[in-house]
Amino acid sequence: xxxxxxxxxxxxxxxxxxxxxxxxxxxxxxxxxxxxxxxxxxxxxxxxxxxxxxxxxxxxxxxxxxxxxxxxxxxxxxxxxxxxxxxxxxxxxxxxxxxxxxxxxxxxxxxxxxxxxxxxxxxxxxxx
Amino acid sequence: xxxxxxxxxxxxxxxxxxxxxxxxxxxxxxxxxxxxxxxxxxxxxxxxxxxxxxxxxxxxxxxxxxxxxxxxxxxxxxxxxxxxxxxxxxxxxxxxxxxxxxxxxxxxxxxxxxxxxxxxxxxxxxxxxxxxxxxxxxxxxxxxxxxxxxxxxxxxxxxxxxxxxxxxxxxxxxxxxxxxxxxxxxxxxxxx
Numbered sequence: 001x002x003x004x005x006x007x008x009x010x011x012x013x014x015x016x017x018x019x020x021x022x023x024x025x026x027x028x029x030x031x032x033x034x035x036x037x038x039x040x041x042x043x044x045x046x047x048x049x050x051x052x053x054x055x056x057x058x059x060x061x062x063x064x065x066x067x068x069x070x071x072x073x074x075x076x077x078x079x080x081x082x083x084x085x086x087x088x089x090x091x092x093x094x095x096x097x098x099x100x101x102x103x104x105x106x107x108x109x110x111x112x113x114x115x116x117x118x119x120x121x122x123x124x125x126x127x128x
Numbered sequence: 129x130x131x132x133x134x135x136x137x138x139x140x141x142x143x144x145x146x147x148x149x150x151x152x153x154x155x156x157x158x159x160x161x162x163x164x165x166x167x168x169x170x171x172x173x174x175x176x177x178x179x180x181x182x183x184x185x186x187x188x189x190x191x192x193x194x195x196x197x198x199x200x201x202x203x204x205x206x207x208x209x210x211x212x213x214x215x216x217x218x219x220x221x222x223x224x225x226x227x228x229x230x231x232x233x234x235x236x237x238x239x240x241x242x243x244x245x246x247x248x249x250x251x252x253x254x255x256x257x258x259x260x261x262x263x264x265x266x267x268x269x270x271x272x273x274x275x276x277x278x279x280x281x282x283x284x285x286x287x288x289x290x291x292x293x294x295x296x297x298x299x300x301x302x303x304x305x306x307x308x309x310x311x312x313x314x315x316x317x318x319x320x
Contacts, residue, residue, distance in 0.1 A: 046191070
């Protein structure tokens with residue numbers, strides 16, 4: 001283990017191993033205070049995790065009727081389509097045939113007759 | 129579960145027990161792991177107070193990750209060594225920026241006749257020489273030659289190849305041998 005030829009030369013493998021062995025034996029051990037702090041951390045964290053598990057999942061606010069319709073129809077595009085269909089249905093439902101023909105002429109073209117598009121209207125008696 | 133029965137359980141099984149609320153699992157894990165983390169942190173930091181802080185911090189991170197731990201995927205010790213090394217590296221960077229001369233000096237002419245004193249002198253000299261190594265070399269040398277881990281586990285901890293571990297430890301040892309060569313007599317290796 002002694003190296004008298006090169007006293008300031010690099011340590012040999014065996015000398016280095018002796019240093020590693022000394023370092024292993026001189027390991028710094030945690031103090032009792034530190035172990036107590038670690039265990040206190042563990043207990044605190046365990047309680048926090050248990051509380052987290054026990055807490056009920058936050059209830060989501062139930063969606064409003066409008067929101068449900070909005071989602072069901074696929075957003076604003078669906079809503080505007082529905083609104084257009086409702087308006088058209090309303091016009092058809094309340095208007096007299098004359099008004100309807102005027103409406104149809106305006107929408108479909110000047111010479112168009114409503115019966116061209118709604119043939120069944122020929123046989124319908126209107127009360128006015 | 130009784131503490132005696134827990135001593136036979138693996139680290140990750142204990143961690144799962146801890147996550148499930150077992151009050152004794154943390155004690156067994158702490159007794160098993162804290163000394164290793166502390167010793168490793170001290171070898172990297174050469175400062176007992178800092179090493180204690182790192183140990184507490186590393187174990188706190190272990191408690192926090194417990195609910196998400198996947199048994200069998202990784203070793204708890206491997207994860208813990210990695211966290212410890214990262215925490216030490218962060219602290220070393222701060223120390224280097226603030227006060228590089230604060231490291232304790234080893235007394236000149238320390239007695240080497242008594243075995244215990246010689247062991248202490250050798251350990252302190254090695255710790256001081258380790259402090260002069262680049263971070264990665266120091267980590268690899270400590271894990272391999274002082275903590276006694278095998279190269280594949282070190283490779284996992286350091287996230288490098290086994291070949292890279294071998295290279296780091298070889299270069300680290302050469303640097304240590306060179307820097308400590310001039311202290312051979314003080315270390316009890318040369319009586320001429």
